[in-house]
Amino acid sequence: MSLQSAVAVTEVGQPVAKVTIPRPEESKLADHELLLKVTVAGMSPFDAKIRDWNPFGLPFPIVLGVDVVGVVIKNGSNMNFPIGSHVFVQKLGSIQEFAVVDGRYAAIVPEGITDAEAALYPINAVTSAKVLFTSEGLGFPLPGTAEAASFDFSAQHIVILGGGTNCGKLAIQFARLAGIGRIVVTASASSGPLLRDLGATCVVDRQSANIEEQIRAAIEGEIIHVFDAYGNVDLGVSLLSEKKKGTLIDIIQGKVSAEVLEKKKAKFDHRFLQGYLDQSRGDQAFQLQGHRRHGL
Numbered sequence: 001m002s003l004q005s006a007v008a009v010t011e012v013g014q015p016v017a018k019v020t021i022p023r024p025e026e027s028k029l030a031d032h033e034l035l036l037k038v039t040v041a042g043m044s045p046f047d048a049k050i051r052d053w054n055p056f057g058l059p060f061p062i063v064l065g066v067d068v069v070g071v072v073i074k075n076g077s078n079m080n081f082p083i084g085s086h087v088f089v090q091k092l093g094s095i096q097e098f099a100v101v102d103g104r105y106a107a108i109v110p111e112g113i114t115d116a117e118a119a120l121y122p123i124n125a126v127t128s129a130k131v132l133f134t135s136e137g138l139g140f141p142l143p144g145t146a147e148a149a150s151f152d153f154s155a156q157h158i159v160i161l162g163g164g165t166n167c168g169k170l171a172i173q174f175a176r177l178a179g180i181g182r183i184v185v186t187a188s189a190s191s192g193p194l195l196r197d198l199g200a201t202c203v204v205d206r207q208s209a210n211i212e213e214q215i216r217a218a219i220e221g222e223i224i225h226v227f228d229a230y231g232n233v234d235l236g237v238s239l240l241s242e243k244k245k246g247t248l249i250d251i252i253q254g255k256v257s258a259e260v261l262e263k264k265k266a267k268f269d270h271r272f273l274q275g276y277l278d279q280s281r282g283d284q285a286f287q288l289q290g291h292r293r294h295g296l
């Protein structure tokens with residue numbers, strides 16, 4: 001058996017370690033898989049949670065990393081990426097020399113983008129796109145579809161709490177690309193210029209005293225679409241309309257306090273959304289087909 005190096009958690013709460021694990025075998029690739037020689041592994045705050053708490057009770061060693069960029073060495077029988085092309089894709093446990101990935105969700109790294117830049121996108125971009133454009137999330141129509149063509153995005157709003165996070169920044173850009181009229185976000189004052197440049201129509205300083213009032217003033221109407229990208233679910237629920245049913249989507253499994261729930265009279269939806277793609281959970285919409293593989 002061939003071996004390879006990886007970076008893994010070997011004990012909760014301890015520094016990560018270089019470990020030796022089996023190298024994936026080409027002959028065992030499933031139809032939809034690719035074997036990559038890893039060039040860049042992308043990490044996220046999730047890796048720190050695995051190191052510090054191992055919340056899912058995964059067996060050790062737990063190889064870290066959530067996204068990967070790599071050179072295609074071998075295609076599964078249903079895949080046809082050019083051998084030697086660089087692709088980027090989600091991959092839990094990506095900090096290893098060779099990785100098997102799901103080719104249905106992989107795309108070729110576009111020209112002008114480095115592998116290191118591409119490694120920022122898979123989990124963060126998919127999470128934000130799912131928040132905006134799927135029924136698990138806020139349910140805006142996906143731009144480019146017939147439904148989107150007849151939908152008035154300019155009359156819509158979104159509040160993004162934690163606009164300065166990676167997921168927040170991507171959600172701002174997706175909202176702008178879709179044409180959403182009011183994109184109101186919270187972030188530190190120093191991030192304001194960048195976030196406005198990305199498409200936020202109003203940036204509220206997350207350290208100011210009257211955040212809620214400032215957001216309400218910027219939206220000028222009932223708030224029914226809130227994305228919490230950092231862990232501000234109490235604020236998210238407080239903001240939601242008392243007249244219309246609103247939706248709060250969060251990505252960190254925040255728990256709303258009893259005090260806030262007691263004050264809230266109107267019904268609302270609060271859902272945790274997970275950005276990892278999984279065919280078994282109906283994520284087919286995110287599979288990349290034909291030319292889209294080459295131009296994500």
Ligand SMILES: NC(=O)c1ccc[n+]([C@@H]2O[C@H](COP(=O)([O-])OP(=O)(O)OC[C@H]3O[C@@H](n4cnc5c(N)ncnc54)[C@H](OP(=O)(O)O)[C@@H]3O)[C@@H](O)[C@H]2O)c1
Binds near residue numbers: 162165167186188276
């Ligand atoms: N469910 C999923 O599938 C999924 C996927 C991806 C990420 N996540 C989770 O989403 C969270 C964000 O991750 P990320 O990688 O996008 O971003 P990140 O790197 O954790 O974001 C850091 C930024 O958050 C902002 N921030 C700091 N404290 C804040 C606060 N109290 N309230 C609001 N914003 C604050 C700061 O920006 P400013 O100074 O500009 O405000 C900071 O630069 C993490 O908990 C991560 O694990 C979940």
